[in-house]
Amino acid sequence: SREVLTGKNREEPNIxxxxxxxxxxxxxxSTLFLSIGCLSVLVxxxxxxxxxxxxAHGLSLAVVISVLGNISGGHFNPAVTLSVVCCGGLTxxxxxxxxxxxxxxxxxxxxxxxxxxxxxxFLNHSGAACMVDGGTSVGKAVGVEIVFSFFLxxxxxxxxxxxRSRTPLASYSIGLTVITGILAGGSISGSCLNPARALxxxxxxxxxxxHWVYWVGPASAAILVSLIYR
Amino acid sequence: SREVLTGKNREEPNIxxxxxxxxxxxxxxSTLFLSIGCLSVLVxxxxxxxxxxxxAHGLSLAVVISVLGNISGGHFNPAVTLSVVCCGGLTxxxxxxxxxxxxxxxxxxxxxxxxxxxxxxFLNHSGAACMVDGGTSVGKAVGVEIVFSFFLxxxxxxxxxxxRSRTPLASYSIGLTVITGILAGGSISGSCLNPARALxxxxxxxxxxxHWVYWVGPASAAILVSLIYR
Amino acid sequence: SREVLTGKNREEPNIxxxxxxxxxxxxxxSTLFLSIGCLSVLVxxxxxxxxxxxxAHGLSLAVVISVLGNISGGHFNPAVTLSVVCCGGLTxxxxxxxxxxxxxxxxxxxxxxxxxxxxxxFLNHSGAACMVDGGTSVGKAVGVEIVFSFFLxxxxxxxxxxxRSRTPLASYSIGLTVITGILAGGSISGSCLNPARALxxxxxxxxxxxHWVYWVGPASAAILVSLIYR
Amino acid sequence: SREVLTGKNREEPNIxxxxxxxxxxxxxxSTLFLSIGCLSVLVxxxxxxxxxxxxAHGLSLAVVISVLGNISGGHFNPAVTLSVVCCGGLTxxxxxxxxxxxxxxxxxxxxxxxxxxxxxxFLNHSGAACMVDGGTSVGKAVGVEIVFSFFLxxxxxxxxxxxRSRTPLASYSIGLTVITGILAGGSISGSCLNPARALxxxxxxxxxxxHWVYWVGPASAAILVSLIYR
Numbered sequence: 001s002r003e004v005l006t007g008k009n010r011e012e013p014n015i016x017x018x019x020x021x022x023x024x025x026x027x028x029x030s031t032l033f034l035s036i037g038c039l040s041v042l043v044x045x046x047x048x049x050x051x052x053x054x055x056a057h058g059l060s061l062a063v064v065i066s067v068l069g070n071i072s073g074g075h076f077n078p079a080v081t082l083s084v085v086c087c088g089g090l091t092x093x094x095x096x097x098x099x100x101x102x103x104x105x106x107x108x109x110x111x112x113x114x115x116x117x118x119x120x121x122f123l124n125h126s127g128a129a130c131m132v133d134g135g136t137s138v139g140k141a142v143g144v145e146i147v148f149s150f151f152l153x154x155x156x157x158x159x160x161x162x163x164r165s166r167t168p169l170a171s172y173s174i175g176l177t178v179i180t181g182i183l184a185g186g187s188i189s190g191s192c193l194n195p196a197r198a199l200x201x202x203x204x205x206x207x208x209x210x211h212w213v214y215w216v217g218p219a220s221a222a223i224l225v226s227l228i229y230r
Numbered sequence: 231s232r233e234v235l236t237g238k239n240r241e242e243p244n245i246x247x248x249x250x251x252x253x254x255x256x257x258x259x260s261t262l263f264l265s266i267g268c269l270s271v272l273v274x275x276x277x278x279x280x281x282x283x284x285x286a287h288g289l290s291l292a293v294v295i296s297v298l299g300n301i302s303g304g305h306f307n308p309a310v311t312l313s314v315v316c317c318g319g320l321t322x323x324x325x326x327x328x329x330x331x332x333x334x335x336x337x338x339x340x341x342x343x344x345x346x347x348x349x350x351x352f353l354n355h356s357g358a359a360c361m362v363d364g365g366t367s368v369g370k371a372v373g374v375e376i377v378f379s380f381f382l383x384x385x386x387x388x389x390x391x392x393x394r395s396r397t398p399l400a401s402y403s404i405g406l407t408v409i410t411g412i413l414a415g416g417s418i419s420g421s422c423l424n425p426a427r428a429l430x431x432x433x434x435x436x437x438x439x440x441h442w443v444y445w446v447g448p449a450s451a452a453i454l455v456s457l458i459y460r
Numbered sequence: 461s462r463e464v465l466t467g468k469n470r471e472e473p474n475i476x477x478x479x480x481x482x483x484x485x486x487x488x489x490s491t492l493f494l495s496i497g498c499l500s501v502l503v504x505x506x507x508x509x510x511x512x513x514x515x516a517h518g519l520s521l522a523v524v525i526s527v528l529g530n531i532s533g534g535h536f537n538p539a540v541t542l543s544v545v546c547c548g549g550l551t552x553x554x555x556x557x558x559x560x561x562x563x564x565x566x567x568x569x570x571x572x573x574x575x576x577x578x579x580x581x582f583l584n585h586s587g588a589a590c591m592v593d594g595g596t597s598v599g600k601a602v603g604v605e606i607v608f609s610f611f612l613x614x615x616x617x618x619x620x621x622x623x624r625s626r627t628p629l630a631s632y633s634i635g636l637t638v639i640t641g642i643l644a645g646g647s648i649s650g651s652c653l654n655p656a657r658a659l660x661x662x663x664x665x666x667x668x669x670x671h672w673v674y675w676v677g678p679a680s681a682a683i684l685v686s687l688i689y690r
Numbered sequence: 691s692r693e694v695l696t697g698k699n700r701e702e703p704n705i706x707x708x709x710x711x712x713x714x715x716x717x718x719x720s721t722l723f724l725s726i727g728c729l730s731v732l733v734x735x736x737x738x739x740x741x742x743x744x745x746a747h748g749l750s751l752a753v754v755i756s757v758l759g760n761i762s763g764g765h766f767n768p769a770v771t772l773s774v775v776c777c778g779g780l781t782x783x784x785x786x787x788x789x790x791x792x793x794x795x796x797x798x799x800x801x802x803x804x805x806x807x808x809x810x811x812f813l814n815h816s817g818a819a820c821m822v823d824g825g826t827s828v829g830k831a832v833g834v835e836i837v838f839s840f841f842l843x844x845x846x847x848x849x850x851x852x853x854r855s856r857t858p859l860a861s862y863s864i865g866l867t868v869i870t871g872i873l874a875g876g877s878i879s880g881s882c883l884n885p886a887r888a889l890x891x892x893x894x895x896x897x898x899x900x901h902w903v904y905w906v907g908p909a910s911a912a913i914l915v916s917l918i919y920r
Contacts, residue, residue: 040414158757180750184730270644500874
């Protein structure tokens with residue numbers, strides 16, 4: 001209902017508002033954000049560079065955070081949720097439900113992108129799976145994932161956790177970290193920065209090479225941010 | 231007069247302020263937004279990709295909403311108006327007048343773009359009409375129109391309807407949904423997302439292939455958003 | 461001194477604050493904005509499209525308005541000043557001084573750009589002068605100048621004139637109108653939208669073809685906005 | 691701890707909060723900002739133009755200022771710190787510590803970028819060192835560095851110094867000055883605008899040609915801004 005979505009009318013929100021709604025919002029936002037992101041990769045011609053995928057990922061993330069952030073916190077990324085829980089910005093009870101919703105959203109988003117793009121694009125881009133560039137050592141790819149996930153999660157924790165420093169501009173700053181991450185690191189590791197972004201296309205396309213990179217990198221960054229913030 | 235445009239001076243605004251002015255604003259805003267959008271398509275060289283039209287559509291929409299939104303709500307899109315009326319954000323009396331003004335604005339905008347561009351560009355791009363890509367099935371085009379119209383209308387309803395959650399940043403977020411929609415889906419269905427954007431160039435250029443896609447897609451999305459919001 | 465630049469400390473500002481400082485600010489801002497704009501045209505390779513000049517003009521205008529707007533109003537454009545005076549947003553006493561400063565700023569900016577770019581680029585681009593595209597009728601060029609100047613000046617008048625509706629975001633919206641104007645109309649008339657932008661490079665490079673277009677277009681738009689606003 | 695990072699809880703902050711934390715923040719922010727900037731240059735194909743490096747530098751600077759600015763002021767640039775100290779926005783005691791942290795951050799950032807990029811890119815771009823274009827006279831390069839550093843530092847001093855005029859949008863405006871600077875001047879001097887950005891890659895790659903340009907230009911601009919502001 002309208003009151004639930006837009007406001008803080010009641011002093012003691014019920015279970016629906018405190019637990020179920022945020023999870024549904026994480027599912028919906030992850031599906032939207034990641035379907036747009038995956039589709040932008042599928043339609044990007046080979047050799048066209050990372051500009052369009054960077055804008056599509058970053059700007060759509062900014063919008064979903066801006067629009068849904070005051071219901072769920074606007075994570076849409078398991079590594080972000082891990083760090084926010086560690087920093088005290090979310091009750092630990094919601095950690096696993098959020099992860100489940102985000103990873104399901106990633107798979108739904110990847111499926112949706114597959115359904116919208118033509119088959120040839122899908123095959124040419126391995127279903128928009130995050131890929132370590134052939135000429136790159138795995139170590140560099142892990143490094144890129146750590147550095148830019150750190151930047152992303154750090155912007156979330158500083159800009160959106162804690163009532164006092166939370167501003168409407170935080171959603172835009174978080175989106176910009178993704179844009180810069182893909183512009184600078186996209187050609188090395190794909191600048192995935194998000195296990196849900198990695199898992200969905202991997203499941204849908206069956207491309208699992210170096211898949212662990214996209215879990216270890218963001219998770220390490222999440223723990224690093226939590227240590228610095230504490 | 232200045233008071234009418236800038237303020238809420240009087241407790242009981244008269245008919246001019248409540249009905250006529252918002253309609254004129256929708257007409258003016260749709261004309262400006264859609265003439266810029268159509269012209270950006272006409273001048274875009276074939277094969278140049280969707281970046282420039284994406285920016286021209288999205289940024290000009292952000293500006294007209296930002297500048298005119300507090301007079302009319304800043305819809306400039308019949309599907310948006312449908313959803314906002316369903317969600318209680320606009321009196322149903324204004325539904326048909328808004329639609330008339332937006333569709334008229336679309337035709338004026340398409341005419342204006344035709345007048346400003348050279349004839350060859352106009353013919354090469356079928357007058358900037360929204361087109362289903364030749365290699366795409368119609369089903370995928372409808373899917374793209376539904377998904378991205380959903381994203382656009384969802385951002386409007388969450389960000390701009392309801393006094394409490396309305397922020398000046400909503401106009402920018404709404405513009406960004408259009409940018410991401412064209413970047414990711416433009417090569418499939420044109421990412422029209424707006425029946426007024428579709429009708430204007432169709433009338434002016436006589437290009438009507440698959441025209442229903444651009445009404446069914448956004449309208450379905452509008453109903454979907456209303457169901458979720460309620 | 462610091463108090464003068466940043467604040468409204470005194471109830472009755474003296475002549476320096478009310479008249480001399482705003483003029484100097486218009487001179488400084490026009491010089492900065494127009495030197496960046498001209499230089500971005502000079503370094504843009506032929507055939508590279510209007511994206512980079514569009515961003516350079518629009519974003520630098522957004523910054524100078526954002527940074528200097530609360531001292532002078534942030535016009536940096538004689539057509540804007542004309543319209544703001546007509547709408548009651550500036551005392552008519554300052555009309556001619558503002559114009560003088562803006563046109564001087566345009567010439568200084570064009571000179572600065574000439575000094576920074578290499579000679580070949582300067583000659584290849586006729587010193588970044590606004591040019592009517594060879595394949596375009598002059599009527600279309602005038603049309604583009606009127607439509608996009610209207611959009612720009614309308615955003616200024618609605619977003620920045622009048623204490624109540626003035627917001628920090630107005631500066632960004634105004635900059636975005638210039639970006640969309642150059643993206644959509646740049647290949648037709650150059651989307652100059654500003655007599656100071658036209659005069660400076662014309663004086664410096666001696667290129668005067670169709671120069672009147674860039675005065676008639678913005679001036680007509682300024683009068684049109686004033687009529688609608690009143 | 692959380693209180694230290696997010697708030698102004700105590701009336702008399704201790705030495706940690708007033709001196710050590712701002713310096714660490716300058717070190718962290720400079721490292722992040724400059725590693726992203728350098729990496730974006732290393733991965734940019736030759737002949738691809740300045741758009742991607744411009745966005746990567748400008749947007750990442752906007753984010754670090756937005757996220758860290760209320761702890762340290764968000765300089766990440768020795769020339770900015772010089773000017774802010776001259777304008778009274780920072781105690782002179784912190785001048786040398788800030789410089790040390792910024793220059794160290796520049797070196798760490800350049801090292802990080804070297805570690806993440808492949809060796810061939812590193813060698814092809816001289817480690818992302820700021821370079822005077824071969825066809826350009828040194829005088830023009832110095833001019834570019836002065837003009838755009840002036841624009842950058844002016845935006846900082848007007849938008850972020852002084853409690854009253856400081857706004858969250860200042861961080862974005864400052865980032866935009868860097869974007870426009872690189873778009874318009876990048877092909878002439880590299881639009882470094884920051885001695886820390888220049889020193890790091892010079893040390894890491896051993897490329898020192900015309901290195902003084904990137905100290906003299908920004909420093910002159912810093913002094914110029916201070917003179918105008920006072």
